[in-house]
Amino acid sequence: MMEIVESTNVYAYKLITKKDYFAPGHRACQGCAEALAVRLVAKALGRNVIVSSATGCMEIISSPMPYTSWRVPWIHVAFENAAAVASGVEAGMKVLMRKGRVPKKKMTFLAMAGDGGTSDIGVQALSGALERGHDFVYICYDNEAYMNTGIQRSSATPFGAATTTSPAGKVIPGQVTWKKNMPEIAAAHNIPYVATACPSYPIDLITKVKKAAKIKGPAYVHILSVCPTGWRLPVELSVKAGRLAVETGVFPLYEVENGRYKFTGKIEKLRPVKEYLKIQGRFRHLSEEMIDTIQKRVVEEYEKVKKRVKMTEGD
Amino acid sequence: MGKRIGLEVSLSAAEAVKMANVDCIAAYPITPQTHIVEHLSELVNNGELDAEFIPVESEHSAMSVSAGVSAVGARAFTCTSSQGLALMNEIVHIVASMRLPVVMILANRSMSGPISIWNDHTDVMSIRDCGWIQVFANNGQEVFDHVLFAYKVAEDKNVMLPFIINIDGFILTHVIEPVEFWDQDQVERYLPNFEPVHRLHPDKPVTMGGVGMPTIFSEAKVAQDEPLKQSKSVIISAWKELGDIVGRYYKPIETYRSEDADTLFITQGSYGETVSMAVDALREEGKSVGLIMDRLWRPFPFDEFREAVSQAKNLIVIDRAISYGGQGGPLAIDLRSVLYKEKNQPNITNFICGLAGRDVTIDDFKNMYQKAMEKVKKHTREEDFEYYGVRGK
Numbered sequence: 001m002m003e004i005v006e007s008t009n010v011y012a013y014k015l016i017t018k019k020d021y022f023a024p025g026h027r028a029c030q031g032c033a034e035a036l037a038v039r040l041v042a043k044a045l046g047r048n049v050i051v052s053s054a055t056g057c058m059e060i061i062s063s064p065m066p067y068t069s070w071r072v073p074w075i076h077v078a079f080e081n082a083a084a085v086a087s088g089v090e091a092g093m094k095v096l097m098r099k100g101r102v103p104k105k106k107m108t109f110l111a112m113a114g115d116g117g118t119s120d121i122g123v124q125a126l127s128g129a130l131e132r133g134h135d136f137v138y139i140c141y142d143n144e145a146y147m148n149t150g151i152q153r154s155s156a157t158p159f160g161a162a163t164t165t166s167p168a169g170k171v172i173p174g175q176v177t178w179k180k181n182m183p184e185i186a187a188a189h190n191i192p193y194v195a196t197a198c199p200s201y202p203i204d205l206i207t208k209v210k211k212a213a214k215i216k217g218p219a220y221v222h223i224l225s226v227c228p229t230g231w232r233l234p235v236e237l238s239v240k241a242g243r244l245a246v247e248t249g250v251f252p253l254y255e256v257e258n259g260r261y262k263f264t265g266k267i268e269k270l271r272p273v274k275e276y277l278k279i280q281g282r283f284r285h286l287s288e289e290m291i292d293t294i295q296k297r298v299v300e301e302y303e304k305v306k307k308r309v310k311m312t313e314g315d
Numbered sequence: 316m317g318k319r320i321g322l323e324v325s326l327s328a329a330e331a332v333k334m335a336n337v338d339c340i341a342a343y344p345i346t347p348q349t350h351i352v353e354h355l356s357e358l359v360n361n362g363e364l365d366a367e368f369i370p371v372e373s374e375h376s377a378m379s380v381s382a383g384v385s386a387v388g389a390r391a392f393t394c395t396s397s398q399g400l401a402l403m404n405e406i407v408h409i410v411a412s413m414r415l416p417v418v419m420i421l422a423n424r425s426m427s428g429p430i431s432i433w434n435d436h437t438d439v440m441s442i443r444d445c446g447w448i449q450v451f452a453n454n455g456q457e458v459f460d461h462v463l464f465a466y467k468v469a470e471d472k473n474v475m476l477p478f479i480i481n482i483d484g485f486i487l488t489h490v491i492e493p494v495e496f497w498d499q500d501q502v503e504r505y506l507p508n509f510e511p512v513h514r515l516h517p518d519k520p521v522t523m524g525g526v527g528m529p530t531i532f533s534e535a536k537v538a539q540d541e542p543l544k545q546s547k548s549v550i551i552s553a554w555k556e557l558g559d560i561v562g563r564y565y566k567p568i569e570t571y572r573s574e575d576a577d578t579l580f581i582t583q584g585s586y587g588e589t590v591s592m593a594v595d596a597l598r599e600e601g602k603s604v605g606l607i608m609d610r611l612w613r614p615f616p617f618d619e620f621r622e623a624v625s626q627a628k629n630l631i632v633i634d635r636a637i638s639y640g641g642q643g644g645p646l647a648i649d650l651r652s653v654l655y656k657e658k659n660q661p662n663i664t665n666f667i668c669g670l671a672g673r674d675v676t677i678d679d680f681k682n683m684y685q686k687a688m689e690k691v692k693k694h695t696r697e698e699d700f701e702y703y704g705v706r707g708k
Contacts, residue, residue, distance in 0.1 A: 047517055047520075048517045049517065050387070050515045050516070050517065052383060059526070060526055063522055063524070063525035063526050064525065064526045064528055065525040065526060065527055065528070065531050065535070066525075066531070067525075068522035068525060070520065070522050071520060072517060072520050073515040073516055073517060073519075073520045073521055073522075074515075074520070074521075074522050074523070075382075075383070075386050075515055075522075075523040075524050076523070076524035076525065077382050077383075077406065077409055077410075077413070077524055078379070078405055078406060078409055080375070081375065081376060081379035081406065084371065084375070084376035084379035084380050084383070085379050085380070085382055085383040085386075086383060087341075087369060087371075087376070087379075087380050087383060088339065088341065088369070088379065088380035088381060088382060088383020088384040088385075088386070088387075088391070089383040089384070089386065089387050089515060090383075091339050091341075091367040091369055091380070091383075091384060091389075092338060092339055092367075092383060092384035092385070092386075092387040092388070092389035092391070093387045093389070094367065095338040095365070095366060095367050095389055096338065096387065096388065096389050098365070099338070099365060101388075101508065102387075102388070102516070105517070105518075107517055124373060124376075125372070125373075125375070125376050125379065127372065128371055128372030128373070128376055129376075131372075132369065132370070132371075
């Protein structure tokens with residue numbers, strides 16, 4: 001068991017606020033770990049935040065007019081532009097405070113989108129906002145496909161996964177491309193903070209989001225958000241699947257602070273990838289050979305992160 | 316009274332944006348809009364305008380940033396042309412539905428393809444039904460005045476809608492004209508600070524841009540169209556107030572030697588001034604001709620148009636855009652439906668001309684008059700519109 005999970009067991013009740021800014025009663029599926037992640041992020045950021053949301057599951061489930069799940073100011077404009085809208089929110093508020101038209105107040109500007117809204121259609125707006133250096137936090141809730149429209153593949157869908165547009169066919173067995181490495185793309189913008197997180201590790205997630213908010217300039221947090229509906233997974237296994245993603249090395253938890261890489265939880269020995277794949281229906285069709293290919297790639301990628309950690313360790 | 320300065324129209328437009336004390340300018344370069352945003356970035360970087368200049372990576376983001384700016388209650392300005400407008404199209408519609416009073420100058424330019432940087436109205440007509448208030452400017456002075464006017468109207472609590480000022484690319488944006496500037500105290504009297512009905516702020520959380528299920532969608536759309544229609548009264552009174560301060564009184568449509576005219580030209584944008592000279596020349600030849608210049612495009616000034624053409628026998632509608640496979644240019648199509656079932660229905664001849672900045676001269680308009688008179692005599696439907704001056708046709 002990982003260190004961070006142990007600390008969660010010890011400190012969870014004391015450290016996580018009881019206040020919810022993302023209210024219950026929303027329309028997410030049972031077992032939705034993305035809604036769980038959103039709830040934890042909202043707890044981490046508190047009430048002084050303005051949220052700019054992309055179109056997607058979280059927008060649909062939380063804002064059917066005239067209802068809302070948001071107890072903090074929240075805006076949705078379109079699919080691909082959460083980072084651009086957040087840029088405007090941040091810039092507008094900054095000027096209003098500078099000109100004294102709104103009283104000075106510390107607040108976080110949060111942009112949120114799914115993996116499609118981030119690594120596909122929203123990557124340009126995100127890159128622009130990171131490059132311009134707005135003081136905001138961008139969170140990608142990555143459930144590895146277009147779940148809202150009915151489980152179509154995205155560039156974040158992992159190799160081998162069956163989706164409705166990368167079906168496990170007789171000739172082509174599911175997704176044939178490897179997952180786009182969004183945290184690395186964000187880090188390549190030389191922004192002050194990048195992190196990966198997963199709601200299966202709530203304290204770690206909250207700590208990172210708080211840090212992202214505190215740091216001046218753009219911060220990017222990539223949250224693996226298990227989707228039982230899209231992953232063909234029993235709903236009670238959402239949290240477990242997230243832990244397995246981390247423990248197998250499929251989704252390493254790390255942060256990049258001013259260019260310095262750091263693992264946020266030691267894993268003595270990676271568990272076999274198979275343990276993660278076998279509980280999910282989207283990987284049901286995989287041959288042993290494909291599983292081996294995935295295992296090899298996961299270790300390779302994990303080693304890359306390790307190398308970066310080593311390379312950028314304190315001098 | 317303000318100073319009269321000879322300045323490129325783009326630069327005087329930027330100066331008006333400065334006088335409006337905008338908070339954020341988000342823009343992406345595209346010809347022929349560039350001089351406006353270049354000058355604005357100079358004003359910001361020289362400390363003459365306290366605003367954020369946000370050099371976005373696309374027009375899509377320009378409009379998205381403007382939405383965010385406006386949603387927190389700050390004054391947003393952006394500016395684009397043709398392909399840029401097409402790229403931001405999605406957000407242009409959403410900004411109107413969210414009632415965000417963004418102001419945009421559209422330096423009118425042809426839509427690709429073939430790609431062209433020159434002027435016509437094919438860009439603006441592609442978003443005719445986007446829900447923004449839209450005006451056409453005839454000259455540099457109108458551009459300057461209408462920047463301040465746009466914020467005045469858009470931010471009115473009974474309106475709260477975005478506003479497009481159409482300026483003909485190059486023909487207006489790149490010419491030097493004398494413009495009478497306002498004094499800053501005149502601006503302050505005319506244009507108060509933007510106080511939004513709702514703003515995104517933690518002290519009073521609101522949700523903006525929620526999902527519209529079928530049970531509420533139609534109501535939401537009607538609640539968007541009604542204030543656009545009703546904005547006309549605010550528009551009229553804001554023009555009156557503008558006139559009382561600077562002495563220039565504007566109307567939804569302007570008329571020139573039209574009262575007793577049998578035949579009326581109808582134009583939008585900078586062609587008005589050229590046609591007025593053609594009207595003078597034709598009048599000298601004894602022809603009964605006048606001119607109507609459409610300034611307000613949306614909301615459409617139905618009553619004013621019906622009234623202005625009520626005595627005319629013939630209308631010559633000049634369009635600068637195409638409705639492919641349709642019944643002429645967008646202005647002519649609108650006018651035909653406006654006059655449907657009127658007692659005195661004039662003949663409507665429609666010319667589509669000046670595409671991609673091709674020169675249309677005083678002589679051309681005189682020629683169009685002759686052609687229109689012949690067409691009227693023939694009464695043939697297929698000649699209801701004509702691409703004027705096109706070779707090999």
